[in-house]
Amino acid sequence: MKKVGLFGGTFNPPHIGHLMMANEVYAALDLAEIRFMPNAKPPHKDKLSSTTNAQRLRMVELAIEEIPYFHVETFELDRGGVSYTFDTIKAMREREPLTEFYFIIGGDMIDSLPTWHRIDELMQLVTFVGVKRPGSEAQTSYNVHMVDAPQIDLSSTYIRNRLQQHKANLHFILPKAVEQYIREEGLYGSSDVISSN
Template structure:
């Protein structure tokens, strides 16, 4: 069976931290691919995304270009309303019965797992893989695998704030993503 890791998020914008997590999990768990899955409206976040869905997908394409094992899955962008992982995984398992899916989360989400929609049923459908994040614990009563990744304290919020303040984002995102952000004047105040 093919083994695919899913890395969900707003990717608003995608940054080097996302790529490091994907690469570390891909190799540590010997997965065949990582699917980056931009979400529509994550139930755990208050603020919605800052740019159009098409722009987030385009930035993701630029971020993963050249990485043949990194792909984009837009299933959640095609649905309106809140994106629940349970619903997404159910559909993916029906569409791709020949794939074993692994859902990648940061330590911040591990702490939040008890509040996830239909978490007990979800745990039967997909294997969770957690990665460390600065200032978060990895303790949970749920069956979650763990991959240690280098501590890179970069967030999309940090990048948006730096752009808004006129600061550099070089080396925080791939050069292609930075050029796209500048060309379309994204995240400027």
């Protein structure tokens, strides 16, 4: 069986916290690869910002382009509609019967597991892998395989706010190619001034 990590999210934008988290899980569980899977319409968030699905997908591609074991999974974007993890995992297992999937979630998502769509059935289909995040309890009665990783208090919301305030220096927070794309596209109210190295 091929062991594949699935990392779902809005990735609006993807940042170094996402990359660190995925890399730690990849190493800890000896996975073949990690697939970053942008949501089409996440059930746990009211709405995305003005970015399009194509723009979010492009940012993920740029964020992971230099890591050979990171890939993009467009399943939920291709399907469209609300992205329920149960439906996604069920369909992906049917598509790839010889793949064992590990679904990566942060501490905040661990806390919310009881509210997930068909969670008890989902637990039978996939192994959940949890990584603690600052400010979350990361405790649940559900079976979640926890991976120790450096905790960084960084969110896409924080980055969007920094960009809206036209703060230039985003070193060590965003991959350089992602920041460049954001500024070229004028996303999140950013300017096209790219911070220098």
